[in-house]
Amino acid sequence: MRFARYLPLALAFLITGCEQGSDPAEPVKSAESPASATATAGTGMDAIDAESYRPRVKTLASDEFEGRAPFTEGEKKTIEFLREEFAGAGLQPGNGDSWYQEVPLVEITATETSAVFESDVERPLELGEDSVIWTKRVTDEVELSDSEVVFVGYGIVAPEYDWNDYEGLDVAGKTVVMLVNDPGYATQDAKLFNGNAMTYYGRWTYKYEEAARQGAAGAIVIHETGPAGYPFEVVTGGWTGPQFDLVAPDKNFSRPVIEGWINSKLAEEIFASAAITLNDARREALHADFQPRALPLTLSARITNTYRTSTSNNVVGLLPGTDAADEYVIYMAHWDHMGRDPSLEGDQIFNGAVDNATGTAALIEIAEAFATMDPPPRRSIVFAAVTAEESGLLGSRHYGTNPIYPLQQTVAGINMDGLNVHGRTRDVAVVGMGHSELEHYLERAARRQDRTIVAEPTPEKGFFYRSDHFNLAKQGVPVLYAESGFDYRDGGAARGAELAKDWIANRYHKVGDEYREDWDFSGAIEDIQLYYMIGRELAAGDDWPEWFASSEFRAIREASLGATR
Ligand SMILES: [Zn+2]
Structure with a gap:
């Protein structure tokens, strides 16, 4: 990934977390002047030097x-x-007598995708424009028909925060729609989740995993640039073209039939069917006593895939x-x-x-x-x-x-x-x-x-x-x-x-x-x-x-x- 370090914003956030000078430890010679480490094969920490590192x-x-x-x-x-x-x-080989751990991967490419929200009227998803959908299931074709749509707030079950957005809800066969990030970010309240800092409950990966655990048939995250951390083009770019995944024994049939993102404009449209705004929905979701809200519409979708499996390798050594x-x-x-x-x-x-x-x-x-x-x-x-x-x-x-x-x-x-x-x-x-x-x-x-x-x-x-x-x-x-x-x-x-x-x-x-x-x-x-x-x-x-x-x-x-x- 490698992204965080160089952001100029960093400068504004420098803090000094160190109890400086309270425990003056022995200075470490090679750490003091790393550039001057010599090429002679040192031992212990001296083995770490630029002369051997650079050619690697x-x-x-x-x-x-x-x-x-x-x-x-x-x-x-x-x-x-x-x-x-x-x-x-x-080192010794790290996996029995092998240096390698095989990683079975599958590459899935969607060849045809269509989806539509229906209430009194039909609202086809404009895939790549206002939405992206996919299936993690390793199969030629998946279909979702007239799946009831439920807004589940942030889609979070977090016992340590006494938080359950799915409380009392059976989502079998249904499609859950949820917000990205977590209530701490939304409120900037340091006492709610981890305040401004994202918790894992805020990551979109978590939200699909939780929807799967709950047995949802569809799982849709609402994109908003602030809380997601990147614009919608990053979402559409990332989910277009071949997608890799691990080969799971159940071929990912424990995952929802379809997963996806919609942009906030489309979210506004589907909330309008329930006579609320995205803002109201967001406000409701900020409370631990939030109640999931059924929306008066359904989602139907169909995806056809081609896929192939291959094996890559982790390299593992042991001392x-x-x-x-x-x-x-x-x-x-x-x-x-x-x-x-x-x-x-x-x-x-x-x-x-x-x-x-x-x-x-x-x-x-x-x-x-x-x-x-x-x-x-x-x-x-x-x-x-x-x-x-x-x-x-x-x-x-x-x-x-x-x-x-x-x-x-x-x-x-x-x-x-x-x-x-x-x-x-x-x-x-x-x-x-x-x-x-x-x-x-x-x-x-x-x-x-x-x-x-x-x-x-x-x-x-x-x-x-x-x-x-x-x-x-x-x-x-x-x-x-x-x-x-x-x-x-x-x-x-x-x-x-x-x-x-x-x-x-x-x-x-x-x-x-x-x-x-x-x-x-x-x-x-x-x-x-x-x-x-x-x-x-x-x-x-x-x-x-x-x-x-x-x-x-x-x-x-x-x-x-x-x-x-
Ligand atoms: Zn990286």
């Missing part, structure tokens, strides 16, 4: 790897490279621990990117150098550090280079639902997605600040580099739910996802803002995300060392960091640990 990033981002799209020659080259590098770093080898710390980074687009003039390759050759190469650096540290880690360290992040976090989702190492034995996870190639910063930004005690580990490690931790600038956009670590969080494993900050030691916050603009305009998910010889890796090296220090502390001790009480993942973890202890 360069290789992964080379044209030869063709933008690392799943199922392509680029995948073959990438996973073979990772196997060799993991083995060379001293066994000593006396606590059955407890695990996992490092994750997605190896995939967007491949090539033959319709482009000139450069056709999306090299994905920052996104995410930098994170993938960092896995190898950290593997070398752990493999050479003395004494070796008590707990085992797992390195997972996962596939198909750019298609919807699919490789990590597959790992989360088919874990190689038991998740209740997995102490914590650290994700890396898009490292800093422009030099050192004074800060570190936490994506999803306020979720778990791993922030304390980060803060301690950052202090040793004379850095402070800050919150990501736009928590309302829900970036915490938009990269691979989230699939571990969803299973209860505490995870950390951080990024280099915004305040550059050379050039300060002004330079951070400038780099932000350039990233969004010229590089993010574009062919311009290419390796450059003039990149300064000192910031990336410092960050990789930071992630290593956190894992080292976790792996040497017997702590089980917890989710904070306010996190929506705490209950999942408690249930998971309670089942085994």
Whole structure:
């Protein structure tokens, strides 16, 4: 994903979360001057250096790897490279005697789609204009006939907030219509959900999952640019053309027959049938005692699909621990990117150098550090280079639902997605600040580099739910996802803002995300060392960091640990 770091807005949100100076820890030599690390193979943290890191990033981002799209020659080259590098770093195969975990994927392409709301009059959906619909069911054709439409507010069931938008409602055969984001964002009330910061209940992915659990036949989210975090064109663009998913044993027949988005203009029209406005509906939905509201109309829809299945691969390596080898710390980074687009003039390759050759190469650096540290880690360290992040976090989702190492034995996870190639910063930004005690580990490690931790600038956009670590969080494993900050030691916050603009305009998910010889890796090296220090502390001790009480993942973890202890 790799989006949050460079937003200029960040500057306005800097906070100082660090108890500076209260615990002056021993300065760490190699962290103090990462750029000066030498090419001689160091041990432990000294193994993490730019001399070994640079060629790895360069290789992964080379044209030869063709933008690392799943199922392509680029995948073959990438996973073979990772196997060799993991083995060379001293890891063992992470999946029995294999380095690979197969990820079965299905590619679904809708060939014909039609849908209509009916009351006294018919209102056909103008697909791609005011709406998009799809089916996750892996089948040639689905049909929904005269499904009753119910407005279910935010479509949230959250016991910890004493909130149930489906209370007393049977939605079997019906189509639920719901708002995006959550009541905390809508009211900016810090006491409601997590205030401005999005909770998982606010993510559209959650809303379809909950509708499926409730047994709804149709699930429609109302798009609004503010609470969604992006304009409607992003929705229509994202849901047009072939769609990837994991191959589920039930072929996704537990999902609603149809899922989709409508824009707020169409929402106004369908609410008008019940003589309310979108505003009124929104207001009703803000209260815990909200009652679902049946709308006097039905939805009919028909979708025909073609689909094909293929297999991609997560690459997994293991460094066994000593006396606590059955407890695990996992490092994750997605190896995939967007491949090539033959319709482009000139450069056709999306090299994905920052996104995410930098994170993938960092896995190898950290593997070398752990493999050479003395004494070796008590707990085992797992390195997972996962596939198909750019298609919807699919490789990590597959790992989360088919874990190689038991998740209740997995102490914590650290994700890396898009490292800093422009030099050192004074800060570190936490994506999803306020979720778990791993922030304390980060803060301690950052202090040793004379850095402070800050919150990501736009928590309302829900970036915490938009990269691979989230699939571990969803299973209860505490995870950390951080990024280099915004305040550059050379050039300060002004330079951070400038780099932000350039990233969004010229590089993010574009062919311009290419390796450059003039990149300064000192910031990336410092960050990789930071992630290593956190894992080292976790792996040497017997702590089980917890989710904070306010996190929506705490209950999942408690249930998971309670089942085994
Ligand atoms: Zn990414």
